[in-house]
Amino acid sequence: MATSSPDKAPKTSFRDSLATIDKRGRRLWVYPNKPSGPFHRARVIVAVGLISFLFGAPFIKIHGNPLLQFDILNRKFYIFGQVFWPQDFHLFVLGVITFAIFVLLFTAAFGRLFCGWVCPQTIFLEMVFRKIEFLIDGNGPRQRELARAPWSLNKLFRRVLKHGIFFGISFLIGNTFLAYIIGKDELFHIMSQPPSEHLTGFIAMLIFSSIFYFVFAWFREQACTLVCPYGRLQSVLLDNNSIVVAYDFKRGEPRGPVHRGEERSDKGDCIDCFACVKVCPTGIDIRNGTQLECVNCTACIDACNRVMDRMKLPRGLIRYSSYNGIQHGQKFKITPRLALYIGVLTLLLGVMSVLAFLRHDIETTVLRAPGSLYEVLDNGNVRNLYTIRVVNKTEKDMPIELKLENTEGTLKIVGSSLRLKAQESLESVFFVEIPKNNLYSPNSILTIDVYSGDKKLETVHTTFTGPKPEQ
8 A cells, every 4th residue: 555755745736636545546545743732732622522422422311311312213312301203303404404504604614624623533533543543653654664564573463452442442432322322221231231132233333333443444534535525515615715724825935945054035934844744634735725635623733833933933824814814914704605604594593493492392193094984973963083193202291181172072082091101102093073063164174272181282283074064
């Protein structure tokens, strides 16, 4: 497998291909130097918080409910302790649309800041797996030397140790994601039993763990450059006012190395040391401008600032800025496009807030029984058969009573009375009888109130069919 060598890169270049693929289409393996500096320390703090939340969320409960759980099998979703059912699907759709608009707004304003600071792929790769790799194999140049070295006991030991730890962490990640689906109690129950009792699930877990291992041990930055579509959104979302990790070409050019006793009046501040390239986890040269591989991880900013300190030059040759900020000295401003995104996002958040506020504690669906016809009884009443499904979204049991609203008639539940358990649903059937003389149409609107004790929980509407009224 070919490897990249920033030290031998051309002095000036503008790429029309990926930095991690050579002219023959072979992968160029990236061996970045270990990052350090204020931005990296800030990213470590953010990563520790996010990883702690990721591993802790399935095991934290609020009022007896998981903080986060996506119970696909039972079609229940717990978000910050609140349970959402398929009947709340409209809220989910609005949430996805709102998140998409937020991504558009955030990317148009600040580029791929999400990728470098929050994305789970970057967090695990840079803050977990690469940290272990630096600890076992050494810095970038040492890793490159080890990869080129012939096999020996030392190399075999390092490879087995590193990849063993990698797979162990991948297995832990896979089990954590499983806890998000089946819950911690069921996960612990399965773990307490031998794999033979849950062979299918165990094999599935090994497959998931292998996928995570493959991504973080081998595929790595290619997940961002080849698979993730977010980087390609930059071409349509970024403009000259977007804040990204940028190289100050006005200050840095013309670049050139430093020679003892040389006057740099005819050169820029960039000494062409390739420190920014050597530390980049995707192998690019930020001096070539914004590129789809750049995840805004800020490693190049810290590396360049250290060089500027040694050269006794001002920091910020590579910094968060926009093209207009570098070229014209303009500060960040809200453009008409950003204003449009903000307006749409505000509207969606308002609609979601209203719908969430109006969300009922129970969800009732009443339908006429499929295939059933109305029945005219001997006493002159017309009877229809209905099915009812009630979902309880609260943490308490409640008795359910159905009452006809503004309609003279009777409603009879088939079987026992309705008692709805906490966070469960029930289905039943009932009859509605209405005197024939009170029907003024073959299809009348029937209003049914749903009560729990003296409290009216919901009002539902359905149709009542009967014979055509006599003229």
